[in-house]
Amino acid sequence: MSEDRIRYKSLLDKVTDPDAACQHIQNGTNVFISGFTAGYPKLIPQALVRRAKAGERLKINLFAGASTGDAVDGVLAEADLVDWRRPYMSNRIMRQKINQGKIHFKDDHLSRLSAQVRDGNWGKADLAVVEAVAITKKGHLIPTMSVGNTPTYVREAEKIIIEISAEPLDLEGVHDIFIPEDPPYRMPIPIYRASDRIGKPFIDMDPNKVVAILYSREEDSCAVFNEPDTVSQKIAEHILDFVAHEIDHDRMPPSLPWQSGVGDVANAVLNGFIENKFFKTIDLYSEVLQDAVLDLIDLGKVRAASGSAMTLSHKARERFYKELYRYRDKIILRPVEISNAPEVIRRLGVIAINTAIEVDIYGHVNSTHVMGSQMMNGIGGSGDFIRNGGLSFIVTPSTAKGGKISAIVPMVSHVDHSEHSVDVVVTEYGLVDTRPLTPRQVAEQVIKKCAHPDFRDLLWDYYQQAIRTTGGHEPHILSDAFAFHERFMATGDMHEG
Amino acid sequence: MSEDRIRYKSLLDKVTDPDAACQHIQNGTNVFISGFTAGYPKLIPQALVRRAKAGERLKINLFAGASTGDAVDGVLAEADLVDWRRPYMSNRIMRQKINQGKIHFKDDHLSRLSAQVRDGNWGKADLAVVEAVAITKKGHLIPTMSVGNTPTYVREAEKIIIEISAEPLDLEGVHDIFIPEDPPYRMPIPIYRASDRIGKPFIDMDPNKVVAILYSREEDSCAVFNEPDTVSQKIAEHILDFVAHEIDHDRMPPSLPWQSGVGDVANAVLNGFIENKFFKTIDLYSEVLQDAVLDLIDLGKVRAASGSAMTLSHKARERFYKELYRYRDKIILRPVEISNAPEVIRRLGVIAINTAIEVDIYGHVNSTHVMGSQMMNGIGGSGDFIRNGGLSFIVTPSTAKGGKISAIVPMVSHVDHSEHSVDVVVTEYGLVDTRPLTPRQVAEQVIKKCAHPDFRDLLWDYYQQAIRTTGGHEPHILSDAFAFHERFMATGDMHEG
Numbered sequence: 001m002s003e004d005r006i007r008y009k010s011l012l013d014k015v016t017d018p019d020a021a022c023q024h025i026q027n028g029t030n031v032f033i034s035g036f037t038a039g040y041p042k043l044i045p046q047a048l049v050r051r052a053k054a055g056e057r058l059k060i061n062l063f064a065g066a067s068t069g070d071a072v073d074g075v076l077a078e079a080d081l082v083d084w085r086r087p088y089m090s091n092r093i094m095r096q097k098i099n100q101g102k103i104h105f106k107d108d109h110l111s112r113l114s115a116q117v118r119d120g121n122w123g124k125a126d127l128a129v130v131e132a133v134a135i136t137k138k139g140h141l142i143p144t145m146s147v148g149n150t151p152t153y154v155r156e157a158e159k160i161i162i163e164i165s166a167e168p169l170d171l172e173g174v175h176d177i178f179i180p181e182d183p184p185y186r187m188p189i190p191i192y193r194a195s196d197r198i199g200k201p202f203i204d205m206d207p208n209k210v211v212a213i214l215y216s217r218e219e220d221s222c223a224v225f226n227e228p229d230t231v232s233q234k235i236a237e238h239i240l241d242f243v244a245h246e247i248d249h250d251r252m253p254p255s256l257p258w259q260s261g262v263g264d265v266a267n268a269v270l271n272g273f274i275e276n277k278f279f280k281t282i283d284l285y286s287e288v289l290q291d292a293v294l295d296l297i298d299l300g301k302v303r304a305a306s307g308s309a310m311t312l313s314h315k316a317r318e319r320f321y322k323e324l325y326r327y328r329d330k331i332i333l334r335p336v337e338i339s340n341a342p343e344v345i346r347r348l349g350v351i352a353i354n355t356a357i358e359v360d361i362y363g364h365v366n367s368t369h370v371m372g373s374q375m376m377n378g379i380g381g382s383g384d385f386i387r388n389g390g391l392s393f394i395v396t397p398s399t400a401k402g403g404k405i406s407a408i409v410p411m412v413s414h415v416d417h418s419e420h421s422v423d424v425v426v427t428e429y430g431l432v433d434t435r436p437l438t439p440r441q442v443a444e445q446v447i448k449k450c451a452h453p454d455f456r457d458l459l460w461d462y463y464q465q466a467i468r469t470t471g472g473h474e475p476h477i478l479s480d481a482f483a484f485h486e487r488f489m490a491t492g493d494m495h496e497g
Numbered sequence: 498m499s500e501d502r503i504r505y506k507s508l509l510d511k512v513t514d515p516d517a518a519c520q521h522i523q524n525g526t527n528v529f530i531s532g533f534t535a536g537y538p539k540l541i542p543q544a545l546v547r548r549a550k551a552g553e554r555l556k557i558n559l560f561a562g563a564s565t566g567d568a569v570d571g572v573l574a575e576a577d578l579v580d581w582r583r584p585y586m587s588n589r590i591m592r593q594k595i596n597q598g599k600i601h602f603k604d605d606h607l608s609r610l611s612a613q614v615r616d617g618n619w620g621k622a623d624l625a626v627v628e629a630v631a632i633t634k635k636g637h638l639i640p641t642m643s644v645g646n647t648p649t650y651v652r653e654a655e656k657i658i659i660e661i662s663a664e665p666l667d668l669e670g671v672h673d674i675f676i677p678e679d680p681p682y683r684m685p686i687p688i689y690r691a692s693d694r695i696g697k698p699f700i701d702m703d704p705n706k707v708v709a710i711l712y713s714r715e716e717d718s719c720a721v722f723n724e725p726d727t728v729s730q731k732i733a734e735h736i737l738d739f740v741a742h743e744i745d746h747d748r749m750p751p752s753l754p755w756q757s758g759v760g761d762v763a764n765a766v767l768n769g770f771i772e773n774k775f776f777k778t779i780d781l782y783s784e785v786l787q788d789a790v791l792d793l794i795d796l797g798k799v800r801a802a803s804g805s806a807m808t809l810s811h812k813a814r815e816r817f818y819k820e821l822y823r824y825r826d827k828i829i830l831r832p833v834e835i836s837n838a839p840e841v842i843r844r845l846g847v848i849a850i851n852t853a854i855e856v857d858i859y860g861h862v863n864s865t866h867v868m869g870s871q872m873m874n875g876i877g878g879s880g881d882f883i884r885n886g887g888l889s890f891i892v893t894p895s896t897a898k899g900g901k902i903s904a905i906v907p908m909v910s911h912v913d914h915s916e917h918s919v920d921v922v923v924t925e926y927g928l929v930d931t932r933p934l935t936p937r938q939v940a941e942q943v944i945k946k947c948a949h950p951d952f953r954d955l956l957w958d959y960y961q962q963a964i965r966t967t968g969g970h971e972p973h974i975l976s977d978a979f980a981f982h983e984r985f986m987a988t989g990d991m992h993e994g
Contacts, residue, residue, distance in 0.1 A: 349680020
């Protein structure tokens with residue numbers, strides 16, 4: 001294995017075991033890890049947990065690209081090893097401790113993060129722990145299934161630990177690594193089409209900073225996608241019909257690239273292209289690529305799929321690995337500051353599809369905080385795409401918790417995206433294009449077309465009373481704006497008694 | 498006058514009087530006017546008002562670059578001539594009718610608007626009415642004191658009416674007009690420094706579309722700036738001290754350009770540079786340029802001042818016009834889709850300073866809606882700069898209405914900018930850099946350092962109770978989140994009885 005994987009021979013001396021490598025981490029160390037839903041290191045977190053279990057008192061500051069799954073966020077949070085965590089997570093235990101105030105957490109637009117790290121805003125980059133499939137002859141890194149912030153972490157870190165994964169060497173050539181200069185000397189990011197490659201297929205690394213190398217047989221935990229349900233399919237249909245209609249009526253060019261967030265609805269939208277006759281070939285300029293991308297490539301329906309990471313089911317991953325030689329031509333994994341760059345997203349006119357926890361009658365969106373206070377996962381890249389996309393969809397099933405929660409509320413309990421960034425609101429019941437509407441017109445349409453029928457009267461009553469009592473450009477009754485939420489917290493149901 | 502001003506001779510035939518020209522406007526006409534705080538047409542609105550006063554029933558849809566003052570928004574709103582208005586206004590009467598739902602209004606990020614118009618999202622561009630200092634020999638337009646969306650309006654309109662202003666011909670050369678291609682064929686906007694000129698000094702126009710030309714002696718109404726008061730000065734000091742400190746400690750490059758919003762605080766910040774020894778020369782990459790810019794140019798402290806419009810006091814305007822030959826080298830007026838381009842703002846790393854109506858303890862910002870419902874002016878370009886700036890300040894005096902309103906509240910009653918886009922919160926009492934802080938840490942600091950002492954206990958009590966009862970990443974008590982606002986609406990004071 002070593003011959004293929006560590007081609008820069010003098011680094012062979014650095015191969016060691018996880019427990020020895022782990023000694024480079026001490027209490028208070030700032031640990032910058034690879035990982036963006038996939039591609040995170042697995043051995044060092046386990047070694048840290050062993051130390052904690054042996055009674056050592058130890059807290060690290062953990063910075064990744066985005067979420068990292070149970071193998072990192074889960075085990076480290078459970079063992080109380082994390083003081084600070086940035087920027088995004090989706091692990092149950094970590095979420096709990098963040099909401100208890102036990103883990104310090106700050107999430108932010110993912111496009112901004114690498115530059116913040118280079119500016120020193122996150123503190124000294126003590127150590128980078130990164131997963132790679134190989135080290136090149138010149139001592140550079142071939143990442144695994146994600147890029148995220150890894151190029152910047154590797155450049156800024158004082159020390160580097162590498163976990164050499166057993167994933168296919170054929171991943172070489174999938175990545176396109178480009179770190180922009182920082183202001184005031186930044187030049188344009190030279191991406192003009194989703195398919196453009198502007199960088200190198202490896203991450204530049206100073207091999208002298210490498211303090212340890214580990215061989216790993218661990219695998220990323222896989223995504224589990226449900227078969228698209230009726231609700232997701234309906235939402236996907238609304239979106240594809242709407243875009244086809246806009247193109248048909250010459251209100252949109254026919255070849256804008258697509259971005260689709262993470263999860264079942266996102267997958268359903270992409271699945272929708274499979275049968276669709278209108279869309280012959282599409283480009284994806286997205287953040288995370290999921291299973292459906294492979295199906296679309298197989299059908300010859302994708303010209304290029306650009307993202308920062310791939311999150312595949314177990315089955316899809318096997319297929320991807322087996323035929324990498326073929327998929328590699330179509331798939332480009334970039335640093336997240338490039339995949340999510342406002343500059344590029346706006347230039348390309350990306351059609352952005354992102355999910356919400358709740359949307360209010362005026363089109364403001366809560367993507368992060370359940371009932372206004374409890375962090376779910378984080379804002380991630382949704383702000384980058386929603387704000388800058390040529391056309392932005394916000395999608396949500398009309399209800400949650402078996403119908404007890406309405407995803408359409410009078411006022412969202414937390415705002416991540418304001419009405420100005422949201423173009424179209426979609427639920428399984430319908431779709432509202434807010435662009436030509438005043439806020440009041442948006443409210444009327446969203447209540448009638450997007451809300452679940454069970455909640456339409458309640459929403460309408462609120463809206464009518466707000467017009468009568470308060471008036472204004474966006475009529476709200478502040479004392480009653482969160483009545484839906486308060487009812488749910490009191491009774492477990494947003495319906496009236 | 499005509500020789501100098503209408504150099505494309507065949508257009509001399511089109512010179513007419515306002516009442517005749519105004520006949521190109523009928524009920525339901527979409528009227529796209531020049532104007533961005535300045536540079537709006539004055540004669541056509543007056544002619545419209547005369548028709549309304551003569552009893553004609555007539556409503557137009559009025560699209561400008563931004564606000565246009567009494568001479569347009571004021572008189573047209575008063576005469577009930579406006580059905581739709583986009584995208585930003587600051588006129589008292591128009592505001593009232595918008596809040597009553599009598600004028601349809603939608604505001605949006607200013608950087609997006611021209612592209613929306615080119616896409617046809619605002620409806621057919623029936624007519625452009627634009628102010629200009631001259632028509633060139635080839636039939637192109639030299640604008641007056643603003644650019645805004647005018648280049649796109651002129652390009653898209655079926656018919657064009659021109660009001661030839663008597664403002665100095667020396668304005669020729671101030672403007673830099675560049676319309677980007679639209680997705681998917683857009684290329685990078687090639688601005689690398691605030692001083693870069695990338696376009697033409699005139700607006701391309703098809704002279705065949707011109708249906709009327711009017712000679713005008715009307716002037717823009719002037720801005721009135723108050724002498725910086727103690728509060729504005731304190732805020733300005735906090736900002737300049739902080740940036741100097743960051744640069745001194747090598748956490749920021751020394752030469753990022755500045756953007757400063759509209760109003761007294763903005764002027765105070767720029768005035769702050771006059772005496773400041775740390776900042777020797779600065780670049781401005783802003784939206785609206787105000788009086789202080791001229792003072793700084795006179796002192797040799799400005800390398801380049803880029804914006805979309807100039808809003809000057811009467812005195813400053815006289816001075817500017819008298820020595821245009823000198824100021825013209827430093828000042829560049831661009832289309833608002835360029836002055837506010839996310840791509841350029843992020844590339845240059847602009848230091849953005851924008852005002853708020855209110856800020857909450859977690860750093861969310863309300864820029865537009867008083868008590869959650871009543872539109873003030875609009876979001877304007879604040880979102881473009883706050884989100885994309887290299888460092889974003891949100892500034893507000895700690896109180897309003899003679900101390901009865903706290904500008905720091907538990908939860909803002911409307912969110913235009915979420916915590917993720919805001920870096921630093923500033924009042925006259927102090928400043929909080931939110932970048933290295935969790936939301937809870939932000940709350941503690943904002944209450945202690947930014948809130949007015951009169952309101953600190955109330956805010957602290959809310960925050961502590963929210964932690965105890967609800968907990969979470971951003972603890973809120975939804976039933977009590979707007980208690981400050983409700984108290985004010987009931988008693989006229991946010992203090993507790």
